[in-house]
Amino acid sequence: MAVTDILKDFDDLTEPACMDKILMYLEELKEEDDAFMELLVEKLAREEITWEQPWYQQTNSVSRPLKENNEKHKETYKTDTICKAENDIIIKNWKEFIHEYDVPDKIICLARWKNKVKSRLPNTPEESSRRFLISYLARGLQRTTFQVFRHIQTYFGGPVKGAYSAEEEKIMNVCFTHHPNHAVTLLSMVLGREPRGIYKRLQQLYNGKPERKKIRWTIPVASKLLKLLMKYTGLPLDELKNKRFDKEVWVKIAEEFDHHYIHIQKFWYSSLHVQLFVKSNVKLNKLRKKIFKKLKLTSYQIWSDIRWKDVVQQFPDGYTHYFIYKISYGPIHTKPKYHKEPLPEVLDYGLKRLKHYRKLRLRTLALNKEGDLEQVIYDKSNNKS
């Protein structure tokens, strides 16, 4: 049965039978996972790791992060998000594994299975089998087994992404009313989604959705923000560059705007910061072209591999990663499946679209004698980007 069909025969979602139907579906999944685990234990209980492992994979716990004592080790592991190339290695290792041990091709069972009823001691058959398998999948990666395990849980255990469908909303509502205490883990399994988004839905149910508000960021409003930021940090303008501020600072500022701090913070990093600290006359399309050209020379395979914080390092002082991301996203986001397509194709698409873009320049701002923001006007001779 498909998830979307669970509630198709019910008109009245308050009927307890709805919940029963969902629980039955959950049971099916659990049985599938348990059967998979049983098989795994059967095959792996006596297996030992024979291959060379870097120190950071020699832990006996895959479900907890490595404790930091890497000072004495020369080799280090990567800490950023696992990229496409690394994911491909995991899949390659998985294919090898299922072939070598004759196990069904159901990595989702590994991702979903939770040790709830068995002993959690590390040398118990379930845990040692799981550790063997994760170590196998981590071969050739500069990652801890914990990172690989978490990646498998999120990537393969929550494959459904994007906005929730109406059917999913129905299922969530039924679980929230009948099983509020276990709704999140239950729904995460049933819907095949990351738990975090489901938590947020549950919280919204209790606390309500905040009303929609909008600020128009005119120069005077931006002036107000800048003054408040200087006031609450006690720093002069030029020391605000590339700084992070405590959340308290943002919250205090947000109160004076009567707006959620997250939006104010975002405006600072994505717009105002750049307008204040980039000191030249920039043609936005020329900048976009430069970004795309640079990205073409990297080894990123797909759009989401791009590490914007690294990319921004190649640009002059004053830019922020979020700004670079934002202006790059514009031209490419209309390409269908831009997430999955090879990056060079996506970039070419973007470069082509740039030709139809309006020719805008980055507006830059500076404080005037009165302490207010004012637009900096560049003349044509000062035409450098």
Place this chain on the structure above:
DNA sequence: CTTTGTTTCGGCTTGTTTGG
């Protein structure tokens, strides 16, 4: 009290929609 696995959740980051 320690170890380990799971759940919860804050704080962003990334992706998408909305409304002028």
Place this chain on the structure above:
DNA sequence: CCAAACAAGCCGAAACAAAG
């Protein structure tokens, strides 16, 4: 089309639970 907000995703760490 763009600016801004909203929505979902990701990461890490703390809280919680179960067992030694």
